Amino acid sequence: MMQPVSMVPSCASSNSSLSSLLVLQRKRTKIVGNFDQVGKWNKEEVNLLKFLAPPLMAAVLALSPIFNPPVSVGQTIDVHKGATLFRRACIGCHDTGGNIIQPGATLFLKDLQRNGVDTEEEIYRVTYYGKGRMPGFGENCTPRGQCTFGPRLREDEIKLLAEFVKSQADQGWPTIKIEGD
Numbered sequence: 001m002m003q004p005v006s007m008v009p010s011c012a013s014s015n016s017s018l019s020s021l022l023v024l025q026r027k028r029t030k031i032v033g034n035f036d037q038v039g040k041w042n043k044e045e046v047n048l049l050k051f052l053a054p055p056l057m058a059a060v061l062a063l064s065p066i067f068n069p070p071v072s073v074g075q076t077i078d079v080h081k082g083a084t085l086f087r088r089a090c091i092g093c094h095d096t097g098g099n100i101i102q103p104g105a106t107l108f109l110k111d112l113q114r115n116g117v118d119t120e121e122e123i124y125r126v127t128y129y130g131k132g133r134m135p136g137f138g139e140n141c142t143p144r145g146q147c148t149f150g151p152r153l154r155e156d157e158i159k160l161l162a163e164f165v166k167s168q169a170d171q172g173w174p175t176i177k178i179e180g181d
């Protein structure tokens with residue numbers, strides 16, 4: 001599949017690009033789990049790919065982690081987004097998974113289970129429509145008095161938050177480091 005460089009004179013530098021890509025890939029394997037870094041590497045890899053001539057592309061694509069991303073990367077990125085949303089909309093009352101207004105309704109598994117809110121669907125519903133003294137954040141949350149006066153959240157944001165809260169609860173609310181902390 002790889003053709004001799006002489007046949008594609010325009011990519012005389014491709015060999016060095018290819019080897020630096022391999023270096024990138026090796027480095028990247030070490031830093032899986034640090035999503036910000038991974039994001040940067042991805043961009044560099046994409047830029048690199050643009051410089052590579054098509055005959056080498058297939059070989060590079062097969063090697064590139066972009067097309068075989070480790071499962072943990074996807075999950076890490078979602079956790080990052082979820083944590084950011086959580087910090088924006090929920091942390092005021094639920095810092096580190098607690099509940100400053102109603103101590104029996106924390107986001108820890110034992111409370112979620114006792115209150116019947118231990119599935120993503122139920123967490124979604126409570127976040128969307130609110131419950132008791134918790135305001136709803138959904139765009140179509142009603143009645144008004146039960147809904148936040150602040151900015152509403154999109155459905156995909158609430159879904160991500162539900163996934164985030166559920167996975168944090170399952171793990172006992174480990175600390176998540178967000179860049180800028």
Ligand code: HEC
Nearest residue numbers: 089090093101102105106111112115117127131132133134
């Ligand atoms: C103004 C304070 C406040 C904010 C902001 C808030 N909550 Fe709540 N939350 C509460 C209160 C109070 C309850 C208990 C409601 C009840 O059971 O009557 C609660 C309950 C919950 C529960 C159920 C917990 C249990 O054990 O029964 C979940 C899940 C939840 N909140 C998620 C969220 C999410 C996600 C956000 C951010 C989008 C958020 N909350 C923002 C006050 C708040």
